[in-house]
Amino acid sequence: MINGFKVGYMPTLSYSSMDVDSVCKSLKALGYDSVEWTLTHFNPRAMSRSELENVVKITHDNGLEISEIVVQQDLVLMDEDAIKNNIEFVKLCIREFSAVGVNTINLFTGPIPWLPNPLVIGKHISEGKAWDMVFKAYDIFVSEAEKYGMNLAVENVWGMLCHDFYTARVLIDKFNSPRLGVNFDPSHDVLAGNLDVGWLIRQWGKDRIKHVHLKDAVGIQIDGKFIFPLLGEGNVDWTAMCQALREIGYDGFMSVEFESFKYVATILDGDAEKAARLSIENLRKLLV
Numbered sequence: 001m002i003n004g005f006k007v008g009y010m011p012t013l014s015y016s017s018m019d020v021d022s023v024c025k026s027l028k029a030l031g032y033d034s035v036e037w038t039l040t041h042f043n044p045r046a047m048s049r050s051e052l053e054n055v056v057k058i059t060h061d062n063g064l065e066i067s068e069i070v071v072q073q074d075l076v077l078m079d080e081d082a083i084k085n086n087i088e089f090v091k092l093c094i095r096e097f098s099a100v101g102v103n104t105i106n107l108f109t110g111p112i113p114w115l116p117n118p119l120v121i122g123k124h125i126s127e128g129k130a131w132d133m134v135f136k137a138y139d140i141f142v143s144e145a146e147k148y149g150m151n152l153a154v155e156n157v158w159g160m161l162c163h164d165f166y167t168a169r170v171l172i173d174k175f176n177s178p179r180l181g182v183n184f185d186p187s188h189d190v191l192a193g194n195l196d197v198g199w200l201i202r203q204w205g206k207d208r209i210k211h212v213h214l215k216d217a218v219g220i221q222i223d224g225k226f227i228f229p230l231l232g233e234g235n236v237d238w239t240a241m242c243q244a245l246r247e248i249g250y251d252g253f254m255s256v257e258f259e260s261f262k263y264v265a266t267i268l269d270g271d272a273e274k275a276a277r278l279s280i281e282n283l284r285k286l287l288v
Contacts, residue, residue: 001033002287005242007214007280008034008067008255013264013272016040020055024062026273031280034065036106036211036255042069044096045089052100066102067253068153068183068211069093074110075137076119076130076161087137091144098148104210106153106183107141109134109171113159113223121161130161131170138175145179153183153210156192158221164192165200172208181210185257187217190235191226198240205248212245212254214283228259231282238286256283 009032011023071093073086111119121130145152156168186197216234219226256279268274
């Protein structure tokens with residue numbers, strides 16, 4: 001822990017090609033408390049339940065917790081069959097992850113803006129139709145989450161229907177379920193111009209924040225007009241963020257999502273462990 005905060009890491013980049021035990025040993029040695037697995041290491045369509053159970057066991061045997069699983073599926077698409085497939089996959093994740101003791105998954109709304117020829121709301125599809133798609137999907141997700149005791153942590157992301165505090169609030173408030181909340185990522189909020197992260201945290205409150213991402217940002221929510229720099233270099237007010245989390249009594253997990261891609265490629269030789277080491281060193285100064 002760092003000053004009372006439970007800190008984890010999302011193992012992407014070169015960690016994606018490492019086995020579960022090697023990833024866990026690396027993160028534990030660096031001082032992390034938890035791991036936020038992605039579908040690379042924790043996928044119910046590619047793995048049996050016993051294999052998922054083994055990932056959980058290896059994680060715990062290495063002294064780490066699983067903070068959440070990144071499930072993020074696009075729910076705003078022109079292809080109805082693709083939407084149905086993504087909905088069924090989220091349902092599968094809720095059921096299977098609950099069975100192996102995982103209690104939080106990370107979701108978003110879509111459309112995914114970093115794909116080739118991305119769908120743009122207001123240009124290719126109306127905002128109303130996009131909301132209809134998302135509400136229909138979350139009707140199903142919330143029902144399943146309440147049935148299986150799963151927390152749904154929605155992340156508002158640039159270019160998507162839910163892209164800031166206010167649009168995420170529309171989704172969360174509509175369902176008013178104790179199982180539906182946010183994956184609070186300050187980087188996306190500051191890109192949207194919501195710089196008062198302390199106020200945002202207090203507005204969400206302890207019950208609505210299901211997980212926290214540790215990521216900094218500079219720029220605006222237009223492709224090519226922003227970067228996610230090293231922690232502490234961007235516009236996130238880390239002191240205000242920590243104070244607000246303590247004020248609301250947040251005692252959940254937070255994890256590093258390292259997306260300084262150019263830096264890791266040119267300076268860190270593409271080594272995810274170097275990125276994880278640098279991140280936790282920065283956090284020891286930022287999480288006050």
